[in-house]
């Protein structure tokens with residue numbers, strides 16, 4: 141009788157506790173210690189709301205982890221690169237904060253490789269959380285090999301969770317991993333490690349992905365055995381659809397049918413420390429998901445005014461957070477160090493300047509123009525300047541603008557390079573970029589030009605003209621033109637391989653963000669560019 145009682149007690153214990161997991165997640169935070177602004181135009185109303193920050197995320201994570209049950213805190217990659225904080229502190233605050241927030245696991249993003257693999261291994265030496273990437277082969281980089289794992293297992297018996305990490309193979313093309321790291325097919329890697337985990341008796345399988353939303357849905361439909369994919373890279377916001385300017389791409393979580401007919405949940409949580417995703421999962425005894433609930437919430441500092449239209453959205457979408465003193469102090473520490481130089485006002489923005497990779501950018505063509513202006517000041521007359529969409533990271537609101545904000549807008553700290561390009565190659569280079577985009581690469585490579593115009597017909601650039609002596613004249617395919625662009629593009633980044641192969645080049649020591657700040661100062665008030673740029677849509 142006693143045995144039967146014990147047995148029943150065990151059954152009750154197994155079915156009532158330990159089975160449920162809450163995943164809280166962020167991704168694409170890109171060194172945004174302060175969070176970022178949500179720019180929105182809705183029904184001809186403009187509003188800018190300050191959202192998020194590491195202190196707010198830290199507080200929410202603390203509160204979630206204090207609750208009963210198992211909570212796993214995940215970062216979906218692209219922790220670093222993107223603000224003045226990165227320019228100044230090279231990612232150390234990001235890693236320290238994640239340590240402090242008790243991050244449970246992170247997957248590598250493409251931007252983690254921007255400064256090369258040695259930089260990355262030096263940075264990760266300080267990490268107290270596991271770092272994943274199942275689809276990379278590392279050769280002869282022992283420091284990095286030591287820290288990067290294909291998967292981890294968390295939780296306690298019998299409720300183990302397997303977490304597999306995958307990073308976009310595009311990293312090879314859009315970042316600087318060097319030739320000692322090879323990126324392999326994410327689906328094959330996930331398939332392989334699902335089996336490894338199953339063989340170890342792990343029933344619940346989560347993929348932590350830096351592939352992008354569309355790729356995640358594809359992965360979910362192609363590889364069986366996955367329960368949940370927590371993703372990043374595409375900066376996707378899921379959930380509330382009542383406000384168009386948020387650009388919400390689907391429901392939270394998105395439910396995809398796996399190849400075995402089982403439901404796979406795909407969840408993303410936007411970017412720049414502005415939001416936090418929370419997915420509560422209930423499992424049955426066999427390890428299948430029985431039910432779930434979840435949402436993306438925007439993190440607001442106490443006292444932040446919410447425009448009334450947003451106020452009508454579901455209440456759980458906004459989370460007012462009051463961080464504890466130690467968290468506030470830690471962000472303030474870094475903010476104080478950089479507030480001097482970076483807090484200086486460089487000029488004024490005369491009207492809201494948009495920047496959206498898909499919808500178009502007011503800022504990118506202005507940056508191209510600033511490059512031509514700066515070089516001209518030195519006596520170097522260039523014909524054309526190119527700024528790719530992905531080099532610009534945020535819009536700029538009307539009003540005074542600081543050097544720090546310009547560094548957040550152009551965070552990559554690239555020099556201007558001048559290249560000699562043949563007319564016919566220009567046509568190929570622009571079309572190559574448009575081809576990549578129409579074949580599914582993200583819009584980051586989209587070329588914004590100053591001094592050259594073209595038209596787009598069915599994703600093909602045609603009718604190129606160049607500005608010569610006060611007017612646009614047809615581009616001569618046999619003539620050579622001087623092109624100014626940033627060092628990332630000039631060395632073949634973002635698919636601009638053809639530019640990378642040009643040897644006739646002059647690397648200046650003008651940093652693009654400094655030049656843009658100087659240009660705004662020169663203009664005093666900066667307005668939208670006068671020539672509208674062809675858009676893909």
Ligand SMILES: [Zn+2]
Nearest residue numbers: 218249250373
């Ligand atoms: Zn990314």
